[in-house]
Amino acid sequence: MERREFIKTTLGSIFFGSLGCSLNAVPSYGKQKDKRPNILWIMMDDCRADAVGCYGKPWVKTPNMDAIAQQGTRFQTAIVQNPVCVPSRTSMKTGHYPYEFGIMAMGKPPTIPEPYINQHKIDTIKKTPTLLDYWKQVGIPTVNVGKIHAFREVWTRWGEKQALIDVFGDTREKKDQKRFEQFSQNNPYPTVKTKTHQWMIGGVVPVEPEETQTWRLGDLAVKTLMELSASDQPFFLRVSFHAPHVPCRVPKSYMIDPKTINLPLPDETELKSKPRFERECLQVYAGGLDLNREQIDTCRGTYYGMVSLVDDQVGRLVEVLRKTGKLKNTIIAVNADQGFQLGEHGLWKKRVFYEQNVCVPFIISCPRLLPANKVIDEPVEMVDFLPTLMDLSGLKPPDSIRGRSLMPLIRGEVKKWREACFCEIDHSRSMYDELRRGTGRRVMVRTKEWKLIFFMDKRVADKDGALYNLINDPDERENLYGKPKYKNIVKYLEGLADDWDRKI
Numbered sequence: 001m002e003r004r005e006f007i008k009t010t011l012g013s014i015f016f017g018s019l020g021c022s023l024n025a026v027p028s029y030g031k032q033k034d035k036r037p038n039i040l041w042i043m044m045d046d047c048r049a050d051a052v053g054c055y056g057k058p059w060v061k062t063p064n065m066d067a068i069a070q071q072g073t074r075f076q077t078a079i080v081q082n083p084v085c086v087p088s089r090t091s092m093k094t095g096h097y098p099y100e101f102g103i104m105a106m107g108k109p110p111t112i113p114e115p116y117i118n119q120h121k122i123d124t125i126k127k128t129p130t131l132l133d134y135w136k137q138v139g140i141p142t143v144n145v146g147k148i149h150a151f152r153e154v155w156t157r158w159g160e161k162q163a164l165i166d167v168f169g170d171t172r173e174k175k176d177q178k179r180f181e182q183f184s185q186n187n188p189y190p191t192v193k194t195k196t197h198q199w200m201i202g203g204v205v206p207v208e209p210e211e212t213q214t215w216r217l218g219d220l221a222v223k224t225l226m227e228l229s230a231s232d233q234p235f236f237l238r239v240s241f242h243a244p245h246v247p248c249r250v251p252k253s254y255m256i257d258p259k260t261i262n263l264p265l266p267d268e269t270e271l272k273s274k275p276r277f278e279r280e281c282l283q284v285y286a287g288g289l290d291l292n293r294e295q296i297d298t299c300r301g302t303y304y305g306m307v308s309l310v311d312d313q314v315g316r317l318v319e320v321l322r323k324t325g326k327l328k329n330t331i332i333a334v335n336a337d338q339g340f341q342l343g344e345h346g347l348w349k350k351r352v353f354y355e356q357n358v359c360v361p362f363i364i365s366c367p368r369l370l371p372a373n374k375v376i377d378e379p380v381e382m383v384d385f386l387p388t389l390m391d392l393s394g395l396k397p398p399d400s401i402r403g404r405s406l407m408p409l410i411r412g413e414v415k416k417w418r419e420a421c422f423c424e425i426d427h428s429r430s431m432y433d434e435l436r437r438g439t440g441r442r443v444m445v446r447t448k449e450w451k452l453i454f455f456m457d458k459r460v461a462d463k464d465g466a467l468y469n470l471i472n473d474p475d476e477r478e479n480l481y482g483k484p485k486y487k488n489i490v491k492y493l494e495g496l497a498d499d500w501d502r503k504i
Contacts, residue, residue, distance in 0.1 A: 040317060
């Protein structure tokens with residue numbers, strides 16, 4: 001049996017097997033430092049929910065994250081607050097929505113100032129601690145391995161490993177160039193790039209798994225976790241993987257067979273009914289219609305394979321906890337900053353509000369504190385992520401934030417959480433000119449049944465909306481916006497957005 005198959009078939013089944021924990025009650029901890037649980041936060045970049053096996057796709061190979069979900073709580077629908085990295089991560093770390101702290105995109109200042117910005121609120125948030133600072137205040141240093149993106153200063157220490165290639169698929173070191181060039185001549189899955197910006201979004205590379213940035217980060221994370229576990233003091237370790245972000249690439253042994261992947265193909269007919277912003281701006285940015293079927297297959301197999309490579313590192317980390325006796329009192333949390341389009345709706349990458357982009361994996365486990373094999377169907381927001389960890393750690397989330405602990409949902413004390421979830425991005429702040437012209441703040445309002453997307457910005461005359469019935473049309477193919485029959489639904493959802501926006 002090959003090493004990789006041994007890891008996948010063995011570790012996932014033995015990590016939790018000896019614990020025998022399935023708690024219905026969730027005990028609370030006192031303020032004593034030695035009673036607080038450890039935290040291992042595993043974060044991925046651009047990872048959509050269905051890239052983790054427990055979310056239902058049969059071709060996905062993530063036995064270790066699936067085992068964590070089986071022994072803990074999985075949130076079926078976890079919505080990020082912004083569909084790009086920095087504002088999404090900032091929202092998690094502060095407990096506020098992006099419009100409240102003023103980081104709405106990654107790019108350049110807008111040509112016309114944003115009318116929705118409240119500078120007093122932004123200044124207040126800048127002066128207050130992030131949620132990660134609360135652990136440091138009780139003597140638990142926060143340690144990060146891997147990608148940081150925003151608030152570097154909140155980490156007591158950090159470590160990083162550079163990728164062998166850049167986002168365009170070019171080698172960073174001259175010594176690697178020759179073998180990449182030779183391999184490209186007989187590559188069964190050659191490099192695929194987006195048309196406009198030439199980002200590498202798929203392909204096999206001539207490296208061993210241990211050479212990849214993901215595995216080398218795993219090595220550093222294992223070393224760091226062993227050091228932290230050697231102490232009797234609680235620890236907080238985040239392992240922040242770059243995968244499956246571009247450049248999307250995998251060693252051949254990790255490519256998921258594209259023949260097993262069953263996802264909708266880009267459809268030009270469907271695209272005609274979509275908002276102008278999708279048909280024009282996003283198609284230039286990263287349109288799926290630019291790729292042929294073979295390229296699409298390569299990219300999809302690569303993407304899911306990258307998550308599988310991350311999963312093997314997760315297995316190594318959980319094994320450290322098991323061997324050091326820390327597993328029972330360690331909160332293991334798995335999530336991501338946003339998802340990724342794989343050609344659905346004719347789009348690639350991100351900066352859009354389809355479920356593949358705004359829904360991320362959210363799994364949390366701790367045998368001593370949390371029930372096993374629990375699934376929460378109620379939609380939640382990632383702004384609630386750190387308040388939930390704080391609650392489990394015996395820390396009180398500040399009243400000034402919008403995020404709330406999800407423990408009442410986990411305990412079964414409440415059945416309904418929020419009436420709607422929200423996500424937003426201001427394309428007038430984009431780094432890409434094709435997204436900046438004639439655009440601004442675009443907002444998503446999502447209930448269990450409906451999703452509304454529109455420009456919520458006085459600078460943009462045309463709301464350019466989309467409306468989907470998530471019960472009758474879960475794939476979001478039929479845009480109902482503008483049809484008289486749904487006028488009151490649009491008005492109702494816009495009202496929810498107005499109420500949310502006014503709570504600044």
